[in-house]
Amino acid sequence: MSFINYSSREINCKIVYYGPGLCGKTTNLQFIYRKTNPEQKGKLISLATETERTLFFDFLPLALGDIRGFKVRFHLYTVPGQVFYAASRKLILKGVDGVIFVADSQIERMEANIESLEDLRINLAEQGYAVEKLPYAVQYNKRDLPNVAPVEEMNKLLNVNGVQWFEGVATTGIGVFETLKGVAKQVLLELKKHY
Amino acid sequence: MAGSDLVMHDNEFQKIDEELQRLHQQANASVVFLVDKNGQLIASAGDTHNIDTTSLASLTAGNIAATGGIARLLGEKEFTILFHEGEKDNIHISLIGQRVILVVIFDQRSSLGLVRLRVKKTAEALAKIFDEIASKAEKEKVEGGKTAESPFAEISDEDIDNLFK
Numbered sequence A: 001m002s003f004i005n006y007s008s009r010e011i012n013c014k015i016v017y018y019g020p021g022l023c024g025k026t027t028n029l030q031f032i033y034r035k036t037n038p039e040q041k042g043k044l045i046s047l048a049t050e051t052e053r054t055l056f057f058d059f060l061p062l063a064l065g066d067i068r069g070f071k072v073r074f075h076l077y078t079v080p081g082q083v084f085y086a087a088s089r090k091l092i093l094k095g096v097d098g099v100i101f102v103a104d105s106q107i108e109r110m111e112a113n114i115e116s117l118e119d120l121r122i123n124l125a126e127q128g129y130a131v132e133k134l135p136y137a138v139q140y141n142k143r144d145l146p147n148v149a150p151v152e153e154m155n156k157l158l159n160v161n162g163v164q165w166f167e168g169v170a171t172t173g174i175g176v177f178e179t180l181k182g183v184a185k186q187v188l189l190e191l192k193k194h195y
Numbered sequence B: 001m002a003g004s005d006l007v008m009h010d011n012e013f014q015k016i017d018e019e020l021q022r023l024h025q026q027a028n029a030s031v032v033f034l035v036d037k038n039g040q041l042i043a044s045a046g047d048t049h050n051i052d053t054t055s056l057a058s059l060t061a062g063n064i065a066a067t068g069g070i071a072r073l074l075g076e077k078e079f080t081i082l083f084h085e086g087e088k089d090n091i092h093i094s095l096i097g098q099r100v101i102l103v104v105i106f107d108q109r110s111s112l113g114l115v116r117l118r119v120k121k122t123a124e125a126l127a128k129i130f131d132e133i134a135s136k137a138e139k140e141k142v143e144g145g146k147t148a149e150s151p152f153a154e155i156s157d158e159d160i161d162n163l164f165k
Protein backbone atom coordinates (compact mmCIF):
# COMPACT_ATOMS: atom_id res chain seq x y z
CA MET A 1 0.00 0.00 0.00
CA SER A 2 1.62 3.19 -1.12
CA PHE A 3 1.15 6.47 0.66
CA ILE A 4 1.08 9.44 -1.67
CA ASN A 5 1.10 12.77 0.09
CA TYR A 6 0.44 15.73 -2.19
CA SER A 7 0.82 18.10 0.72
CA SER A 8 4.38 17.20 1.67
CA ARG A 9 5.03 15.91 -1.87
CA GLU A 10 6.13 12.46 -0.83
CA ILE A 11 5.59 8.95 -2.11
CA ASN A 12 6.14 6.06 0.31
CA CYS A 13 6.30 2.45 -0.81
CA LYS A 14 6.89 -0.81 1.03
CA ILE A 15 9.13 -3.55 -0.33
CA VAL A 16 9.52 -6.88 1.46
CA TYR A 17 12.43 -9.31 1.15
CA TYR A 18 11.08 -12.83 1.48
CA GLY A 19 12.83 -16.19 1.47
CA PRO A 20 13.96 -19.12 3.62
CA GLY A 21 16.06 -18.69 6.76
CA LEU A 22 19.72 -17.78 6.14
CA CYS A 23 19.28 -17.11 2.41
CA GLY A 24 20.72 -13.60 2.78
CA LYS A 25 17.80 -11.19 3.21
CA THR A 26 19.33 -9.29 6.10
CA THR A 27 22.66 -9.25 4.26
CA ASN A 28 20.96 -7.52 1.31
CA LEU A 29 19.71 -4.76 3.60
CA GLN A 30 23.06 -4.44 5.33
CA PHE A 31 24.80 -3.95 2.00
CA ILE A 32 22.27 -1.33 0.89
CA TYR A 33 22.71 0.43 4.22
CA ARG A 34 26.50 0.49 3.89
CA LYS A 35 26.45 1.83 0.35
CA THR A 36 23.87 4.58 0.75
CA ASN A 37 24.70 8.18 1.63
CA PRO A 38 23.78 9.17 5.19
CA GLU A 39 21.21 11.74 4.05
CA GLN A 40 19.40 9.10 2.02
CA LYS A 41 18.83 6.57 4.74
CA GLY A 42 17.39 6.17 8.20
CA LYS A 43 18.51 3.67 10.81
CA LEU A 44 18.72 0.01 9.93
CA ILE A 45 16.55 -1.57 12.58
CA SER A 46 16.96 -5.27 13.25
CA LEU A 47 14.66 -7.03 15.64
CA ALA A 48 16.89 -10.05 16.04
CA THR A 49 17.67 -12.77 18.53
CA GLU A 50 20.98 -12.85 20.37
CA THR A 51 22.36 -15.05 17.64
CA GLU A 52 21.44 -12.43 15.02
CA ARG A 53 18.64 -14.41 13.50
CA THR A 54 15.81 -12.12 12.45
CA LEU A 55 13.07 -12.38 15.06
CA PHE A 56 10.40 -10.04 13.75
CA PHE A 57 11.78 -7.91 10.94
CA ASP A 58 14.61 -5.73 9.69
CA PHE A 59 13.63 -2.30 8.54
CA LEU A 60 15.50 0.22 6.42
CA PRO A 61 13.94 3.45 5.17
CA LEU A 62 15.54 4.79 1.98
CA ALA A 63 14.98 8.17 0.40
CA LEU A 64 16.66 7.80 -2.92
CA GLY A 65 15.68 11.05 -4.57
CA ASP A 66 12.96 12.95 -6.35
CA ILE A 67 10.68 12.19 -9.22
CA ARG A 68 8.89 15.19 -10.68
CA GLY A 69 9.23 17.10 -7.44
CA PHE A 70 8.03 14.24 -5.26
CA LYS A 71 10.38 12.71 -2.72
CA VAL A 72 10.39 8.95 -3.28
CA ARG A 73 10.82 6.79 -0.19
CA PHE A 74 11.16 3.03 -0.07
CA HIS A 75 10.64 1.21 3.19
CA LEU A 76 12.51 -2.08 3.01
CA TYR A 77 11.53 -4.95 5.28
CA THR A 78 12.83 -8.49 5.66
CA VAL A 79 10.85 -11.34 7.16
CA PRO A 80 12.17 -13.97 9.58
CA GLY A 81 12.73 -17.08 7.51
CA GLN A 82 12.31 -19.96 9.90
CA VAL A 83 9.13 -21.94 9.58
CA PHE A 84 7.94 -21.22 13.11
CA TYR A 85 7.78 -17.47 12.52
CA ALA A 86 4.86 -17.85 10.14
CA ALA A 87 2.62 -15.45 12.05
CA SER A 88 5.20 -12.67 11.92
CA ARG A 89 5.72 -13.11 8.18
CA LYS A 90 2.04 -12.58 7.57
CA LEU A 91 2.05 -9.33 9.51
CA ILE A 92 5.01 -7.95 7.61
CA LEU A 93 3.43 -8.67 4.25
CA LYS A 94 0.47 -6.44 5.07
CA GLY A 95 0.26 -3.48 2.76
CA VAL A 96 3.24 -4.57 0.68
CA ASP A 97 3.84 -2.85 -2.67
CA GLY A 98 6.56 -5.14 -4.00
CA VAL A 99 8.26 -8.40 -3.05
CA ILE A 100 11.81 -9.62 -3.60
CA PHE A 101 12.10 -13.36 -3.19
CA VAL A 102 15.65 -14.22 -2.15
CA ALA A 103 16.51 -17.82 -2.91
CA ASP A 104 19.53 -19.66 -1.52
CA SER A 105 21.38 -21.11 -4.52
CA GLN A 106 22.91 -24.02 -2.61
CA ILE A 107 21.53 -27.32 -3.85
CA GLU A 108 20.74 -28.55 -0.35
CA ARG A 109 18.54 -25.46 0.23
CA MET A 110 16.25 -26.05 -2.75
CA GLU A 111 13.54 -27.69 -0.63
CA ALA A 112 13.61 -24.73 1.74
CA ASN A 113 13.31 -22.32 -1.20
CA ILE A 114 10.29 -24.12 -2.59
CA GLU A 115 8.65 -24.28 0.81
CA SER A 116 9.20 -20.58 1.40
CA LEU A 117 7.82 -19.64 -2.01
CA GLU A 118 4.71 -21.68 -1.31
CA ASP A 119 4.39 -19.96 2.05
CA LEU A 120 4.64 -16.58 0.28
CA ARG A 121 1.89 -17.51 -2.15
CA ILE A 122 -0.43 -18.61 0.64
CA ASN A 123 0.22 -15.53 2.76
CA LEU A 124 -0.31 -13.17 -0.17
CA ALA A 125 -3.47 -14.98 -1.22
CA GLU A 126 -4.86 -14.56 2.30
CA GLN A 127 -4.68 -10.84 1.72
CA GLY A 128 -6.16 -11.08 -1.72
CA TYR A 129 -2.84 -10.59 -3.53
CA ALA A 130 -1.30 -12.80 -6.18
CA VAL A 131 2.41 -13.05 -6.88
CA GLU A 132 1.61 -12.71 -10.56
CA LYS A 133 -0.04 -9.33 -10.05
CA LEU A 134 2.44 -7.85 -7.62
CA PRO A 135 5.70 -6.06 -8.46
CA TYR A 136 8.00 -8.99 -7.88
CA ALA A 137 11.50 -10.25 -8.64
CA VAL A 138 13.67 -13.20 -7.66
CA GLN A 139 17.27 -13.07 -6.51
CA TYR A 140 19.40 -16.20 -6.71
CA ASN A 141 21.82 -15.47 -3.91
CA LYS A 142 25.12 -17.01 -2.78
CA ARG A 143 26.34 -17.56 -6.33
CA ASP A 144 29.91 -17.46 -4.93
CA LEU A 145 29.53 -20.83 -3.22
CA PRO A 146 30.75 -24.04 -4.91
CA ASN A 147 27.64 -26.18 -4.45
CA VAL A 148 25.07 -24.03 -6.25
CA ALA A 149 22.31 -25.18 -8.57
CA PRO A 150 22.40 -23.93 -12.16
CA VAL A 151 20.25 -20.87 -12.73
CA GLU A 152 18.18 -22.65 -15.40
CA GLU A 153 17.26 -25.27 -12.85
CA MET A 154 16.32 -22.68 -10.26
CA ASN A 155 14.19 -20.83 -12.79
CA LYS A 156 12.31 -24.05 -13.49
CA LEU A 157 11.67 -24.65 -9.81
CA LEU A 158 11.17 -21.15 -8.47
CA ASN A 159 10.23 -18.97 -11.40
CA VAL A 160 7.68 -20.73 -13.54
CA ASN A 161 6.14 -17.40 -14.56
CA GLY A 162 9.44 -16.13 -15.89
CA VAL A 163 9.60 -12.95 -13.82
CA GLN A 164 12.64 -10.74 -13.55
CA TRP A 165 15.50 -12.55 -11.80
CA PHE A 166 19.00 -11.65 -10.70
CA GLU A 167 22.09 -13.53 -9.59
CA GLY A 168 23.44 -12.25 -6.31
CA VAL A 169 26.25 -12.41 -3.82
CA ALA A 170 24.78 -10.31 -1.06
CA THR A 171 27.92 -10.41 1.07
CA THR A 172 29.88 -8.52 -1.59
CA GLY A 173 26.88 -6.69 -3.01
CA ILE A 174 26.66 -8.35 -6.41
CA GLY A 175 23.13 -8.02 -7.70
CA VAL A 176 21.85 -6.29 -4.58
CA PHE A 177 21.03 -2.87 -6.02
CA GLU A 178 20.06 -4.38 -9.35
CA THR A 179 17.37 -6.47 -7.65
CA LEU A 180 16.06 -3.56 -5.59
CA LYS A 181 16.00 -1.34 -8.63
CA GLY A 182 14.12 -3.97 -10.62
CA VAL A 183 11.29 -4.14 -8.11
CA ALA A 184 11.31 -0.42 -7.30
CA LYS A 185 10.80 0.28 -10.97
CA GLN A 186 7.88 -2.12 -11.16
CA VAL A 187 6.32 -0.48 -8.08
CA LEU A 188 6.55 3.00 -9.58
CA LEU A 189 5.22 1.86 -12.94
CA GLU A 190 2.31 0.19 -11.14
CA LEU A 191 1.51 3.49 -9.44
CA LYS A 192 1.69 5.21 -12.79
CA LYS A 193 -1.12 2.99 -14.02
CA HIS A 194 -3.42 4.16 -11.24
CA TYR A 195 -2.61 7.79 -10.53
CA MET B 1 -1.39 -2.37 -3.76
CA ALA B 2 -3.38 0.16 -5.69
CA GLY B 3 -6.91 0.48 -4.48
CA SER B 4 -5.85 0.43 -0.87
CA ASP B 5 -3.27 3.13 -1.41
CA LEU B 6 -3.53 6.18 0.77
CA VAL B 7 -3.66 9.39 -1.24
CA MET B 8 -3.67 12.60 0.69
CA HIS B 9 -4.14 16.15 -0.54
CA ASP B 10 -3.36 19.52 1.01
CA ASN B 11 -6.72 20.26 2.62
CA GLU B 12 -6.99 16.82 4.21
CA PHE B 13 -3.45 16.99 5.44
CA GLN B 14 -4.15 20.38 6.98
CA LYS B 15 -7.22 19.09 8.79
CA ILE B 16 -5.21 16.21 10.21
CA ASP B 17 -2.40 18.52 11.19
CA GLU B 18 -4.85 20.80 13.03
CA GLU B 19 -6.25 17.87 14.98
CA LEU B 20 -2.78 16.73 16.00
CA GLN B 21 -1.71 20.23 17.02
CA ARG B 22 -4.83 20.58 19.15
CA LEU B 23 -4.29 17.20 20.79
CA HIS B 24 -0.64 18.00 21.45
CA GLN B 25 -1.65 21.17 23.23
CA GLN B 26 -4.73 19.99 25.10
CA ALA B 27 -3.18 16.76 26.30
CA ASN B 28 0.02 18.48 27.39
CA ALA B 29 1.87 15.90 25.35
CA SER B 30 5.52 15.97 24.35
CA VAL B 31 4.92 14.58 20.89
CA VAL B 32 1.92 13.35 18.97
CA PHE B 33 2.06 11.47 15.73
CA LEU B 34 -0.08 9.60 13.32
CA VAL B 35 1.08 6.46 11.57
CA ASP B 36 -0.42 4.38 8.84
CA LYS B 37 -1.13 0.80 9.92
CA ASN B 38 1.67 -0.30 7.60
CA GLY B 39 4.23 1.80 9.39
CA GLN B 40 4.42 4.99 7.39
CA LEU B 41 4.43 8.28 9.21
CA ILE B 42 1.52 10.51 8.18
CA ALA B 43 1.89 13.58 10.37
CA SER B 44 3.25 14.74 13.71
CA ALA B 45 3.00 17.57 16.22
CA GLY B 46 5.37 18.74 18.91
CA ASP B 47 9.13 18.59 19.13
CA THR B 48 10.19 15.68 16.96
CA HIS B 49 13.78 16.86 16.41
CA ASN B 50 15.31 14.40 18.80
CA ILE B 51 13.14 11.51 17.73
CA ASP B 52 13.71 9.14 14.83
CA THR B 53 10.09 9.33 13.70
CA THR B 54 10.51 6.99 10.74
CA SER B 55 11.80 4.16 12.91
CA LEU B 56 9.27 4.92 15.60
CA ALA B 57 6.45 4.75 13.05
CA SER B 58 7.59 1.39 11.71
CA LEU B 59 8.05 -0.13 15.16
CA THR B 60 4.72 1.21 16.40
CA ALA B 61 2.94 -0.39 13.48
CA GLY B 62 4.83 -3.63 14.15
CA ASN B 63 3.74 -3.40 17.77
CA ILE B 64 0.07 -2.93 16.85
CA ALA B 65 0.31 -5.73 14.29
CA ALA B 66 1.86 -8.11 16.80
CA THR B 67 -0.69 -7.38 19.52
CA GLY B 68 -3.42 -7.66 16.90
CA GLY B 69 -2.09 -11.13 16.11
CA ILE B 70 -2.13 -12.02 19.79
CA ALA B 71 -5.69 -10.70 20.09
CA ARG B 72 -6.90 -12.94 17.31
CA LEU B 73 -5.25 -15.95 18.91
CA LEU B 74 -7.24 -15.17 22.04
CA GLY B 75 -10.44 -14.67 20.11
CA GLU B 76 -10.43 -10.92 20.67
CA LYS B 77 -11.04 -8.71 17.68
CA GLU B 78 -8.18 -6.35 18.26
CA PHE B 79 -6.64 -4.45 21.14
CA THR B 80 -7.38 -0.87 20.21
CA ILE B 81 -5.28 0.77 22.91
CA LEU B 82 -1.73 0.08 24.06
CA PHE B 83 0.00 1.87 26.86
CA HIS B 84 3.67 1.65 27.81
CA GLU B 85 4.92 3.29 30.94
CA GLY B 86 8.51 4.37 31.22
CA GLU B 87 10.56 6.03 33.93
CA LYS B 88 10.25 9.44 32.30
CA ASP B 89 8.17 9.09 29.18
CA ASN B 90 4.99 7.21 28.56
CA ILE B 91 3.51 6.22 25.27
CA HIS B 92 -0.17 5.84 24.47
CA ILE B 93 -1.02 4.10 21.22
CA SER B 94 -4.49 3.78 19.77
CA LEU B 95 -5.87 2.29 16.63
CA ILE B 96 -8.37 4.46 14.77
CA GLY B 97 -10.89 3.10 12.32
CA GLN B 98 -8.78 -0.01 11.57
CA ARG B 99 -6.55 2.13 9.45
CA VAL B 100 -4.33 4.59 11.29
CA ILE B 101 -2.48 4.64 14.59
CA LEU B 102 -2.40 7.62 16.89
CA VAL B 103 0.64 7.84 19.15
CA VAL B 104 0.97 10.20 22.10
CA ILE B 105 4.20 10.53 24.04
CA PHE B 106 3.91 12.33 27.35
CA ASP B 107 5.76 12.82 30.63
CA GLN B 108 4.80 13.89 34.17
CA ARG B 109 3.42 17.19 32.92
CA SER B 110 0.40 15.24 31.73
CA SER B 111 -1.46 12.16 32.90
CA LEU B 112 -2.90 8.99 31.45
CA GLY B 113 -6.41 10.19 32.31
CA LEU B 114 -6.01 13.45 30.45
CA VAL B 115 -4.39 11.78 27.46
CA ARG B 116 -7.15 9.19 27.26
CA LEU B 117 -9.84 11.85 27.37
CA ARG B 118 -8.28 13.99 24.66
CA VAL B 119 -7.34 11.06 22.46
CA LYS B 120 -10.95 9.97 22.40
CA LYS B 121 -12.08 13.29 20.96
CA THR B 122 -9.25 13.43 18.43
CA ALA B 123 -9.91 9.85 17.38
CA GLU B 124 -13.49 10.68 16.46
CA ALA B 125 -12.42 13.68 14.42
CA LEU B 126 -9.67 11.74 12.66
CA ALA B 127 -11.97 8.82 11.91
CA LYS B 128 -14.26 11.25 10.13
CA ILE B 129 -11.44 12.74 8.08
CA PHE B 130 -10.24 9.30 7.00
CA ASP B 131 -13.76 8.28 6.09
CA GLU B 132 -13.86 11.30 3.81
CA ILE B 133 -10.52 10.39 2.27
CA ALA B 134 -11.71 6.84 1.65
CA SER B 135 -14.99 7.85 0.04
CA LYS B 136 -13.19 10.40 -2.11
CA ALA B 137 -10.77 7.72 -3.29
CA GLU B 138 -13.69 5.44 -4.02
CA LYS B 139 -15.36 8.15 -6.09
CA GLU B 140 -12.19 8.88 -8.03
CA LYS B 141 -11.83 5.21 -8.79
CA VAL B 142 -15.35 5.04 -10.19
CA GLU B 143 -14.75 8.09 -12.33
CA GLY B 144 -11.40 6.66 -13.35
CA GLY B 145 -9.94 10.13 -13.15
CA LYS B 146 -6.27 10.70 -12.53
CA THR B 147 -5.17 13.76 -10.65
CA ALA B 148 -3.93 16.55 -12.88
CA GLU B 149 -0.80 17.16 -10.80
CA SER B 150 0.09 13.46 -10.64
CA PRO B 151 3.84 12.93 -10.43
CA PHE B 152 3.40 9.64 -12.22
CA ALA B 153 1.73 10.81 -15.38
CA GLU B 154 4.94 11.35 -17.27
CA ILE B 155 7.28 9.22 -15.26
CA SER B 156 10.00 7.78 -17.47
CA ASP B 157 12.54 4.99 -17.21
CA GLU B 158 15.15 7.71 -16.96
CA ASP B 159 13.46 9.21 -13.88
CA ILE B 160 13.65 5.84 -12.18
CA ASP B 161 17.23 5.20 -13.28
CA ASN B 162 18.20 8.55 -11.80
CA LEU B 163 17.04 7.42 -8.37
CA PHE B 164 19.69 4.71 -8.44
CA LYS B 165 22.64 6.67 -9.71
Ligand SMILES: Nc1nc2c(ncn2[C@@H]2O[C@H](COP(=O)(O)OP(=O)(O)O)[C@@H](O)[C@H]2O)c(=O)[nH]1
Pocket: A019, A020, A021, A022, A023, A024, A025, A026, A027, A028, A054, A078, A081, A141, A142, A143, A144, A145, A168, A169, A170, A171, A172
Ligand atom coordinates in the same frame (compact mmCIF):
# COMPACT_ATOMS: atom_id res chain seq x y z
N1 LIG C 1 28.90 -17.05 0.77
C1 LIG C 1 27.83 -16.27 0.90
N2 LIG C 1 27.27 -16.11 2.11
C2 LIG C 1 26.20 -15.28 2.22
C3 LIG C 1 25.67 -14.59 1.10
N3 LIG C 1 24.61 -13.86 1.52
C4 LIG C 1 24.49 -14.07 2.84
N4 LIG C 1 25.45 -14.93 3.28
C5 LIG C 1 25.66 -15.42 4.66
O1 LIG C 1 24.56 -16.24 5.02
C6 LIG C 1 24.27 -16.09 6.41
C7 LIG C 1 22.80 -15.72 6.60
O2 LIG C 1 22.53 -14.46 6.05
P1 LIG C 1 21.33 -13.55 6.54
O3 LIG C 1 21.36 -12.31 5.72
O4 LIG C 1 21.36 -13.38 8.01
O5 LIG C 1 20.09 -14.46 6.15
P2 LIG C 1 18.53 -14.18 6.37
O6 LIG C 1 18.08 -15.20 7.35
O7 LIG C 1 17.91 -14.39 5.03
O8 LIG C 1 18.35 -12.78 6.86
C8 LIG C 1 25.21 -15.03 6.93
O9 LIG C 1 26.29 -15.67 7.55
C9 LIG C 1 25.67 -14.31 5.67
O10 LIG C 1 26.95 -13.76 5.80
C10 LIG C 1 26.30 -14.80 -0.19
O11 LIG C 1 25.88 -14.25 -1.22
N5 LIG C 1 27.37 -15.65 -0.21
Ligand SMILES: [Mg+2]
Pocket: A025, A026, A027, A053, A054, A078, A079, A080, A081
Ligand atom coordinates in the same frame (compact mmCIF):
# COMPACT_ATOMS: atom_id res chain seq x y z
MG1 LIG D 1 17.40 -12.07 8.57
